[in-house]
Amino acid sequence: MGSLAGSADDARRVLATMWTIRRFEEAVDEMFARGLLYGTMHLSIGQEASATGACLALRDDDVITSTHRGHGHCIAKGADLGRMMAELLARDSGYCRGRGGSMHIADVSKGNLGANGIVAGGIPIAVGAGLALKLQGTDRVALSFFGDGATSEGAFHESVNLAAIWDLPVVFVCENNHYGMSMSVEEVSRLERVADRAAGYGIPGVTVDGNDVQAVHDAATEAVATARAGRGPTLIEAITYRWKGHSKSDQNLYRTREEIESWRERDPIDRFEQAVLEAKTLDEDDIKQARDQARDAVRDAVRTGQSGPPPSTDLLGAVYAPSEVDALTVASLGPPAEAGAPTAAGGSGPVAAAAGARGEAEAP
Amino acid sequence: MTATEAGVETLTFAEAVRAALTEAMEADERVFVLGEDIGVYGGAFGVTTGMLDRFGAERIRDTPIAEEAIVGAAVGAALCGMRPVAEMQFSDFTAHAMDQLVNQAAKVWFMLGGAVSVPMVVRLPFGSGTGAAAQHSQSQEAWYAHTPGLKVVMPSNPADAKGLLHAAILDPNPVVFMEHKLLYRTAWGPVPTGSDPIPLGVAAVPREGGDLTIVATGIMVSRALTAAEELAGAGIEATVVDPRTLKPLDEATILERVRATGRVLLVQEAPRSGGFMAEIAARISESDTVYYLEAPVRRLSGLDAPIPYNPDLEKASVPQVPDIVRAARELAEAG
Numbered sequence: 001m002g003s004l005a006g007s008a009d010d011a012r013r014v015l016a017t018m019w020t021i022r023r024f025e026e027a028v029d030e031m032f033a034r035g036l037l038y039g040t041m042h043l044s045i046g047q048e049a050s051a052t053g054a055c056l057a058l059r060d061d062d063v064i065t066s067t068h069r070g071h072g073h074c075i076a077k078g079a080d081l082g083r084m085m086a087e088l089l090a091r092d093s094g095y096c097r098g099r100g101g102s103m104h105i106a107d108v109s110k111g112n113l114g115a116n117g118i119v120a121g122g123i124p125i126a127v128g129a130g131l132a133l134k135l136q137g138t139d140r141v142a143l144s145f146f147g148d149g150a151t152s153e154g155a156f157h158e159s160v161n162l163a164a165i166w167d168l169p170v171v172f173v174c175e176n177n178h179y180g181m182s183m184s185v186e187e188v189s190r191l192e193r194v195a196d197r198a199a200g201y202g203i204p205g206v207t208v209d210g211n212d213v214q215a216v217h218d219a220a221t222e223a224v225a226t227a228r229a230g231r232g233p234t235l236i237e238a239i240t241y242r243w244k245g246h247s248k249s250d251q252n253l254y255r256t257r258e259e260i261e262s263w264r265e266r267d268p269i270d271r272f273e274q275a276v277l278e279a280k281t282l283d284e285d286d287i288k289q290a291r292d293q294a295r296d297a298v299r300d301a302v303r304t305g306q307s308g309p310p311p312s313t314d315l316l317g318a319v320y321a322p323s324e325v326d327a328l329t330v331a332s333l334g335p336p337a338e339a340g341a342p343t344a345a346g347g348s349g350p351v352a353a354a355a356g357a358r359g360e361a362e363a364p
Numbered sequence: 365m366t367a368t369e370a371g372v373e374t375l376t377f378a379e380a381v382r383a384a385l386t387e388a389m390e391a392d393e394r395v396f397v398l399g400e401d402i403g404v405y406g407g408a409f410g411v412t413t414g415m416l417d418r419f420g421a422e423r424i425r426d427t428p429i430a431e432e433a434i435v436g437a438a439v440g441a442a443l444c445g446m447r448p449v450a451e452m453q454f455s456d457f458t459a460h461a462m463d464q465l466v467n468q469a470a471k472v473w474f475m476l477g478g479a480v481s482v483p484m485v486v487r488l489p490f491g492s493g494t495g496a497a498a499q500h501s502q503s504q505e506a507w508y509a510h511t512p513g514l515k516v517v518m519p520s521n522p523a524d525a526k527g528l529l530h531a532a533i534l535d536p537n538p539v540v541f542m543e544h545k546l547l548y549r550t551a552w553g554p555v556p557t558g559s560d561p562i563p564l565g566v567a568a569v570p571r572e573g574g575d576l577t578i579v580a581t582g583i584m585v586s587r588a589l590t591a592a593e594e595l596a597g598a599g600i601e602a603t604v605v606d607p608r609t610l611k612p613l614d615e616a617t618i619l620e621r622v623r624a625t626g627r628v629l630l631v632q633e634a635p636r637s638g639g640f641m642a643e644i645a646a647r648i649s650e651s652d653t654v655y656y657l658e659a660p661v662r663r664l665s666g667l668d669a670p671i672p673y674n675p676d677l678e679k680a681s682v683p684q685v686p687d688i689v690r691a692a693r694e695l696a697e698a699g
Binding site for chain 2: 063065094095096097098099100104106107108113114116117118121123124125126127128129130131132133135136142154155158159161162165318319320321322323
């Protein structure tokens with residue numbers, strides 16, 4: 001496995017993704033504070049390395065399931081920032097047409113089966129995705145992100161076990177940010193490490209520094225290769241920390257200012273920049289450029305989002321898929337995305353065609 | 365092969381379900397079945413008997429006892445282009461799987477803005493009458509019908525079981541397919557040999573009569589038909605309406621028949637409070653059909669109590685043929 005910091009191309013990609021996540025989350029935080037956003041938000045500032053390192057180990061045609069804290073996963077899997085922001089702004093041009101919001105953004109054209117408002121809700125879905133990809137005779141892989149809190153759910157146990165006994169091509173990535181809302185991970189388990197649970201399912205478990213994008217990427221690359229080769233799932237625990245509260249209601253009563261500060265000093269982006277500078281693959285100007293580009297992309301996304309039309313008010317017409325919807329699934333992507341990935345915005349691929357058909361189906 | 369060209373064979377309810385599964389799997393390689401003990405064992409009620417030999421362990425997939433993972437795996441597989449049919453060994457066990465069914469499967473199409481659909485079926489053996497007591501005997505259709513995004517199907521005879529299951533498997537939405545356990549072996553009858561689906565949302569009217577309308581679901585349909593024969597002997601002619609699917613509901617046919625007879629008896633096995641027949645009663649009362657009523661709407665339901673073990677008590681917990689006859693006579697004479 002190569003060093004990400006040691007390759008200019010990889011270093012640019014990693015920096016672009018991590019800075020885009022950071023700037024996106026900061027923008028959301030600010031817009032929320034200014035009363036421009038409705039509902040609630042779960043920000044992943046401080047956790048950029050796990051989303052970035054894990055998704056970088058995937059092919060475009062691999063799939064992921066995400067969590068309530070899912071903006072980073074979404075961005076790392078290649079989502080369109082404008083459509084993400086449009087969704088947060090509850091516009092028709094948003095990924096969910098304004099019906100899902102922050103907790104339900106999905107981009108099936110990029111293999112993102114969705115964030116999830118239910119803790120551990122995406123884990124069984126990833127196992128089913130892995131089952132489908134295996135039954136279809138592909139070498140595609142499903143990767144499931146979830147938090148430390150999810151490992152106390154029965155769904156986690158049932159799902160990891162199922163993937164294990166069926167040797168499914170699934171990678172379980174636990175982003176251990178130390179707290180399930182306010183509950184410390186140390187208080188909910190007698191195990192020292194979440195990865196220790198893997199032994200209970202007879203699969204490999206590995207704990208990595210989740211603020212080290214290289215470590216996450218290395219572990220994910222190995223797990224993905226194992227899954228792709230038909231040798232079953234791996235549980236990866238990426239130790240990280242969320243700088244912000246759980247959601248907008250969080251007053252941080254369960255942790256100290258010092259603890260938060262100590263983790264800010266372990267900033268995953270700063271660490272990667274230092275590694276890049278030490279490797280001399282990029283210089284300060286390149287890094288500044290990555291930051292500026294991320295900032296500009298997020299600004300554009302906010303503008304795009306704000307200019308989106310209001311959502312359709314036909315809610316009853318949106319509950320059931322019309323009977324002509326058949327191939328409107330990730331599988332309809334056909335060959336791997338490298339062979340010409342249809343983009344969310346358009347393109348001529350089957351998903352774009354299906355999106356057109358969907359539009360017609362919903363037209364009055 | 366269309367229905368008119370198709371032959372007819374006599375099948376039990378269980379055989380009809382198996383026929384639909386088998387035909388669907390032969391026609392579409394995306395269709396597969398997963399559940400507990402569905403392989404060598406053939407399923408707790410024998411529905412999948414022989415299918416393992418025919419299709420192999422990849423497509424007749426025995427699972428651990430893990431209902432949430434079973435339904436969740438079906439959701440994920442459906443999202444990725446398969447057409448899974450999940451079997452819950454008993455309907456009651458769906459309580460373990462409600463997150464995946466209610467929070468995930470039912471909501472994905474809506475919540476994700478129509479980006480991806482969830483074409484899956486969850487088969488649920490349900491109902492009382494087998495001595496299995498409170499945790500293996502429930503009729504929970506109202507749970508599912510109360511969840512936007514799910515379709516709810518409840519066939520009452522083998523032909524409908526087969527045709528409706530074909531439609532459920534073809535449907536792009538998650539469908540809860542409720543099979544009354546007592547029907548598996550006791551219900552048998554002519555079933556078309558073709559694979560024609562019976563559209564969801566179309567009620568059947570297996571009996572016509574001018575004196576009252578009985579709307580019944582699941583096994584209550586056959587009990588209502590038996591009761592109707594008895595009533596005919598007493599000079600009371602009943603129409604029997606079988607909605608067949610609760611979601612979508614063929615409200616028009618129900619209301620039309622109620623208007624035609626002016627009297628309506630609603631019969632369900634499920635407990636009374638919050639039951640699906642309360643919904644039908646409400647639809648009648650909030651439409652102008654209410655003006656056609658010559659007597660108040662009458663409901664027969666299971667007791668608002670768990671199903672007991674004792675066979676006499678179990679029987680007394682849910683409507684039986686004599687209960688329907690008695691209620692219908694009272695209704696016919698009322699007003």
